[in-house]
Amino acid sequence: MTNVPGAPSSTSAATVLVARDLGVRRSDRWALRGLSFELRAGTVTAVIGPNGSGKSTLLHAIAGLLPLASGQLERRGLPGSGAEVAYVLQGAEVREHLPISVREVVTMGRYGRRGPFRPLRAEDHAVVDAALERLEVADLAGRQVRELSGGQRQRVLVAQGLAQDAPVLLLDEPVTGLDVVSQRIILEVIGQERDAGRLVVTTTHDLGDAAHADHVLLLAGRLVASGPPEDVLVSTHLAAAYGQRLIALGDNVLMLDDAPHHADEGEAVHPHPGHHH
Numbered sequence: 001m002t003n004v005p006g007a008p009s010s011t012s013a014a015t016v017l018v019a020r021d022l023g024v025r026r027s028d029r030w031a032l033r034g035l036s037f038e039l040r041a042g043t044v045t046a047v048i049g050p051n052g053s054g055k056s057t058l059l060h061a062i063a064g065l066l067p068l069a070s071g072q073l074e075r076r077g078l079p080g081s082g083a084e085v086a087y088v089l090q091g092a093e094v095r096e097h098l099p100i101s102v103r104e105v106v107t108m109g110r111y112g113r114r115g116p117f118r119p120l121r122a123e124d125h126a127v128v129d130a131a132l133e134r135l136e137v138a139d140l141a142g143r144q145v146r147e148l149s150g151g152q153r154q155r156v157l158v159a160q161g162l163a164q165d166a167p168v169l170l171l172d173e174p175v176t177g178l179d180v181v182s183q184r185i186i187l188e189v190i191g192q193e194r195d196a197g198r199l200v201v202t203t204t205h206d207l208g209d210a211a212h213a214d215h216v217l218l219l220a221g222r223l224v225a226s227g228p229p230e231d232v233l234v235s236t237h238l239a240a241a242y243g244q245r246l247i248a249l250g251d252n253v254l255m256l257d258d259a260p261h262h263a264d265e266g267e268a269v270h271p272h273p274g275h276h277h
């Protein structure tokens, strides 16, 4: 791990999330175990790791949607109003058939602040309008969400996250599989939120995206590494998390290797047809 235990933390003033020995169980199994890390305001933190490594589970735990089975998660210097953490689900998890408009989805982001039965004020509607504009979906405000393309729908979900106006913004695979325009718009907004002093935590399968983050958490059911991308995205840590499926191309560039893991045994098992000795 990059953080040396006992080393002084030079940036503790801006630390907003501190995990100590955090563990989460799902279906009677440990999904995450023994995680300790600190995340700072004004950063983008990318959570990476193979399928099932606990990325979404970590976001759920930070959002308070899953109980901790061990350890602590301290929210430092946050208002404590219950509106501290905005969570944008993976697009695929959102039900496609709900009859609900784009504006209604984004407006739902305000209910965390006002409560579902409190009337919204002019200022709430202004925040919703600004979020629609920033994700370039204002012209779609009256449309049904189920009529949108995947990229448009994801932008609407991120707009809902912005409308929550929380110091911590959690985004589960915000740009996975999207068209380039939607990716660019969302990545731009993520950078703006970071610059505005929020802690933005994203999950991604794209190591190139992770390389542009300020901080990377590499998971494999445990914390394999935590630190700046140049310290985390190195072959030793990546091999520890992803195993034999990764091959290194140069120092920090890595690629998923689709070849069989024991390619050298391939010839014996599958001799070339028509091969004569």
Ligand SMILES: Nc1ncnc2c1ncn2[C@@H]1O[C@H](COP(=O)(O)OP(=O)(O)OP(=O)(O)O)[C@@H](O)[C@H]1O
Pocket: 026, 027, 031, 049, 050, 051, 052, 053, 054, 055, 056, 057, 058
């Ligand atoms: N709703 C659930 N109920 C029970 N177990 C779950 C649930 N969701 C995930 N798990 C389990 O928790 C572990 C971590 O899963 P999680 O979804 O957090 O991984 P992930 O890194 O986000 O994976 P992916 O890259 O596939 O999205 C896995 O073993 C998974 O089977």
